[in-house]
Amino acid sequence: MMDRRQWIRAAGLAGVAAAAPSPLSPSLSALTQRGAAPGPLGLPRARNLIFFALDGTGFEDLATASHFSERVLGRPFFFREFLRRGASSGAMFTHSLTAVVTDSAAASTAWSTGRKVVNGALCMYPDGRPLRPILDLAREAGRATGLATTTRITHATPAGWIARVADRDQEDDIALQYLEFQPEVLLGGGAAHFLARSRRDRRDLVAEFRARGYDVVRSRRELLNSAGDRILGLFTDGTSHVPYEIDRRFQGVDTPSLAEMAGAALARLQEAPRGFVLQVEAGRIDHANHENDPGGMIWEWMAADETLRLLVDFVDRTPGTLLFVAADHDTGGGTVYGFGDNYLSSTPALLTVQRQRMSLQRFRSRLGRNPDLALLPEAVREFLGFDPTPDQVERMGRVLKGEASFGHPTAHSGDLNSLAAVLWEIPKGRVDRPNLAFSTGNHTAGTVPVALYGTGLTPAPLGVVDNTQLFSWMLEALGLSFSNPEMSEAEALEILARRGEEGEPRFRHPFD
Ligand SMILES: [Zn+2]
Structure with a gap:
């Protein structure tokens, strides 16, 4: 795979070749500066x-x-x-x-x-x-x-x-x-x-x-x-x-x-x-x-x-x-995604977000680096509004101790992204989780x-x-x-x- 440096060279953007038409032009420049002005x-x-x-x-x-x-x-x-x-x-x-x-x-x-x-x-x-x-x-x-x-x-x-x-x-x-x-x-x-x-x-x-x-x-x-x-x-x-x-x-x-x-x-x-x-x-x-x-x-x-x-x-x-x-x-x-027959479960799952009463950031800092696993289910119930499965509790513990990561953790909010990936998954047959899936911890290019x-x-x-x-x-x-x-x-x-x-x-x- 080309790294970015090679790609820029190949695109003719480094040095004297910069004036040549570049493969970047159609993607970014077409909408850049004056291009899109209505x-x-x-x-x-x-x-x-x-x-x-x-x-x-x-x-x-x-x-x-x-x-x-x-x-x-x-x-x-x-x-x-x-x-x-x-x-x-x-x-x-x-x-x-x-x-x-x-x-x-x-x-x-x-x-x-x-x-x-x-x-x-x-x-x-x-x-x-x-x-x-x-x-x-x-x-x-x-x-x-x-x-x-x-x-x-x-x-x-x-x-x-x-x-x-x-x-x-x-x-x-x-x-x-x-x-x-x-x-x-x-x-x-x-x-x-x-x-x-x-x-x-x-x-x-x-x-x-x-x-x-x-x-x-x-x-x-x-x-x-x-x-x-x-x-x-x-x-x-x-x-x-x-x-x-x-x-x-x-x-x-x-x-x-x-x-x-x-x-x-x-x-x-x-x-x-x-x-x-x-x-x-x-x-x-x-x-x-x-x-x-x-x-x-x-x-x-x-x-x-x-x-x-x-x-x-x-x-x-x-x-x-x-x-x-x-x-x-x-x-x-x-994105809030549909699930259940005729997506009928997607609305009640959204309702569960109402029971969340604390930001994930505050929740994370309250738990600290080495929490007592026995206390996690109660903490999740009280502040995030649902009962975690034993498997989720075990994985949460590993994330909090810095021993594992899940989902798509980013450099920004690594363990929070990991924690979110563990917490917001919906176990089979359950509708008591937010049906909100994130695709990244970063910005996106969407309009x-x-x-x-x-x-x-x-x-x-x-x-x-x-x-x-x-x-x-x-x-x-x-x-x-x-x-x-x-x-x-x-x-x-x-x-x-x-x-x-x-x-x-x-x-x-x-x-x-
Ligand atoms: Zn911004």
Whole structure:
């Protein structure tokens, strides 16, 4: 089998042969950069723009979340109501400049600059050329700006709208670029990159934000009580993300919900004299999918759906506001599958997800490395909602001790993927397990949902678009015109090849 290095050579992408037509061209380049642009949509001019990013989720999850909400919780799924109210919707290709599967950094950059980059980079080409992101353009046009997310605030999806760095892991630099940029609202997790004791340069960014007039809040209560009109919210210590919704709801973890963060952001930005651009991110659907955690994923979606309702209500009472809703890529490739005669068992099996009361991640860390096997069945019953078979308990024990792996564990969440593979299998004749199968612990190349909604927008199918298209639509809505520099896939691969980076992608981060 050819390795990637040989393949790039064979494709004529290294050195002088780069100009020759390459076998890569039809696959990626055809849809890259200018290729897929359907042109202006005829969007109404928007004073305010809200972009609701759903990280790491695709059409299968949309259906799963919808069925769970309506059939299990008996609650209307607001996303459907959103479509009924006249949202324009479609699907989106997500590949990055040099890979069919994107990471969140390249995906966020595609939205915010209209250009594809190499996975891992934020608003920067591999030769160091920076790209101008949407919030920079919006601010120049007088808009207030904000970011609110359930991940670390310096994580890739929010960062891609302000920061320009070669590597998404430069989160100390990203925090510093936020300080220089001074968006009105920054809400999320991960205080480490703002605190003197954990920053490499020992700068106290919290003090520096305060000196620039920010109210810095560290808890849900402080957020809800804050009267500051510029706000920095850091809701978790260290490099932690905001805890999972399933743990917030059922394990008493005290943290603001995504809807509360979005509400706090809007309360401040709606006062902006010349309008605003706000990115709100449901950032951890992705993480639950990386971990192959059905209850984790579904409750992140429930929190996202509740947030969507809040955003749509805001749009309905605030003329001149346009709402974008888009997933950046799918993660996990999870599907609810049919089983039983006429698939009649597939619905009750979905009902069992309701009995899951803890994220798989929290469950794993509670059990520790060397749990008493006799206690495992009770732990599974109490927190995951079903009785494991003796065989499952035995295999769980081996996974927890690091002695075995099952399914398709990835470098990301290896033992969690293994644990999921053991736990979510359905023994013959049983219907009391979630019938949700994941195909990977990584991202996938699948197309994802995209939708637009707002004052004066005529509902129309968006078709299947490229992720870079959303930049053009945002510019159109804001009445702006701008074009970032271009780079071809071949050029990028050549630069990477010169640097010797065309081999196996580096593994650096638990959650790409
Ligand atoms: Zn992502």
